[in-house]
Amino acid sequence: MRFETEAIHCGQEPEPRTGAVVVPIYQTSTYAQSSPGVHTGYEYTRTQNPTRDALQVALAALEGGTHGLVFASGLAATATVMNLLRAGDHVICMDDVYGGTYRIFDKVFRQYGIDFTFVDARDVGRIEDAIQPATRLVWVETPSNPLLKIVDLRAVAALCRSRGLISVVDNTFASPFFQRPLAFGIDIVAHSTTKYIGGHSDVVGGALVTSRDDLHDRLKFCQNAAGACTAPFDSWLTLRGLKTLAIRMERHFGNALAVARFLEGHSAVSRVIYPWLESHPQQALAQSQMTGMSGMISFEIAGGLEAARRFLERVRVFTLAESLGGVESLIESPAIMTHASIPPDVRAASGLTDGLVRLSVGIEHVEDLLEDLAQALA
Ligand SMILES: *Cc1c(COP(=O)(O)O)cnc(C)c1O
Secondary structure, eight states: OOHHHHHHHTTOOOOTTTOOSSOOOOOOSBOOOSBTTBOSSOOBTTTOOHHHHHHHHHHHHHTTOSEEEEESSHHHHHHHHHTTOOTTOEEEEESSOOHHHHHIIIIIGGGGTOEEEEEOTTSHHHHHHHOOTTEEEEEEESSOTTTOOOOOHHHHHHHHHHHTOEEEEEOTTTHHHHOOGGGGTOSEEEEETTTTTTOSSSOOOEEEEESOHHHHHHHHHHHHHHOOBOOHHHHHHHHHHHTTHHHHHHHHHHHHHHHHHHHHTOTTEEEEEOTTSTTSTTHHHHHHHOSSOOSEEEEEETTHHHHHHHHHHHOSSSEEOSOOOSSSOEEEOTTTTTTTTSOHHHHHHHTOOTTEEEEEOOSSOHHHHHHHHHHHHO
């Protein structure tokens, strides 16, 4: 089956007892046993839940993997990947990652004796140079947040395979509709399903997909052991969003490309970052591993932080808010909002300036979005 069909049908067969076409919300903590230890395969909802299972099966199919696991948030998924490691292990992480990813690595897992090196992973040679005897895992995000840097997935997968390292890609910004890292040999795909997969800004969640049985077994063990699993209702909401992922992503892409071209032609804008623009230094790499791009655009307004602040106060259709990937267009200042947890010198070193503005272009009518940006820039 193809992507659009899988999103609607994988793991979502009609419910056998009533024929319900939509997977029911199994809002139960426990399941009756016919004799001690004799059960239907379901014992306790932290361990298994049919609504969550449906989402896990669907997401695994969409990423082209064999196993999916879902979590209470994207960061709960991230923390579970780190549960694969032990004190003394070393991780190489991309320098431009989601602020919360940086924070949990630097402020939580360092405390457990896990060491991290942050590198500009656009150059895979820098990952290779950072490998130490204790290195176990490489974590990259592509396109990255918020600078939309592209990492060569084929090269990272090949390097990690040859050196026996676990490769992880945070695929939140592309969604599986536009990019499927496992197909390039990456071991684990991570998602904040809060964003494009859920797609409606009404639920927080995370996911991991892999085709490696050994990694899946350990991650599933940790999912149950640590307990940060997705609630039945949240699983159901995410599954409902997932069904329309394909058509939403097509519209996000079309709208974002139009907005990026408009901004590039505007005199008040000094720089536009969007991987599908000819001006993006890694356009060719992006187009060699993605089939399109989501609604994420970053740009700089001439005039720096103060001009950016005035602009952010003036938009009307775009909502000033953190998060991304929903049907509604959002706008934010990474330096003040989403990436404030990254120290200013680390932000500056990776190119994240104070005047940077990040857009999550939604699926409204494109003319309304362009008119809004034009009036706010004026
Ligand atoms: C939001 C986000 C996360 C964290 O996900 P939560 O669901 O907020 O915990 C991780 N990575 C990226 C790229 C994100 O945008």
